[in-house]
Amino acid sequence: MSNVLNFPPQVLPVEHIDEALFEKNNDAALLLKCFEVVKDVLDVIAEPEYSIEDGDDTHIDLYRAYYALKVLFRRRTGHDAAQVAKDHFDAMGRHLLAGEPRPDNKIPIVVYPAECLPDEAFDGLTDQQLACSAFNYSDRVRRLLSEHSPTGLALDEARTFSIDSSTALRLLVLRLSGGSLESMAEQISRKPGETLQ
Known part of the structure; x- marks a missing residue:
């Protein structure tokens, strides 16, 4: 029991x-x-x-x-931190033990594989296409940055697209206002004697 x-x-x-x-x-x-x-x-x-x-x-x-x-x-x-640290450790060991040149031990950064577009890439677009391009690029940037923790690649991609967006928008504004900053300034400056009301 x-x-x-x-x-x-x-x-x-x-x-x-x-x-x-x-x-x-x-x-x-x-x-x-x-x-x-x-x-x-x-x-x-x-x-x-x-x-x-x-x-x-x-x-x-x-x-x-x-x-x-x-x-x-x-x-x-x-990149993997453990692998980068191991690579740096191995490079320093080769420097100290084998007499190789002192390593730079740079941290590798992932880069978005595309470059920003030059102004000429937007030359053949109509006003509406230019406005749509600016919107699409800026919307892509918004989506990439809306995460709480965008990755390094997403941040670099957002940088590239934000530059393209501002380029398209700048060209559209210049085109709609006469083609130069001076002509744009003339259109938006007030004429002598006018009041802002």
């Missing part, structure tokens, strides 16, 4: 800490998480009776900060 109850073992949910866990967060949330982790680690270091042990909460939080920073780095550069 036993009065001991047999409860089934409670299975706790397991959180897999990796980049996928942090992908859903925007840049501000990732930066805040990293700040909180660094602050907690500094607090632990400042208290002599505490230490960071393998597998404790502070140690796990350091992994969270690591993956949050990897996600931020990939969003801004398009």
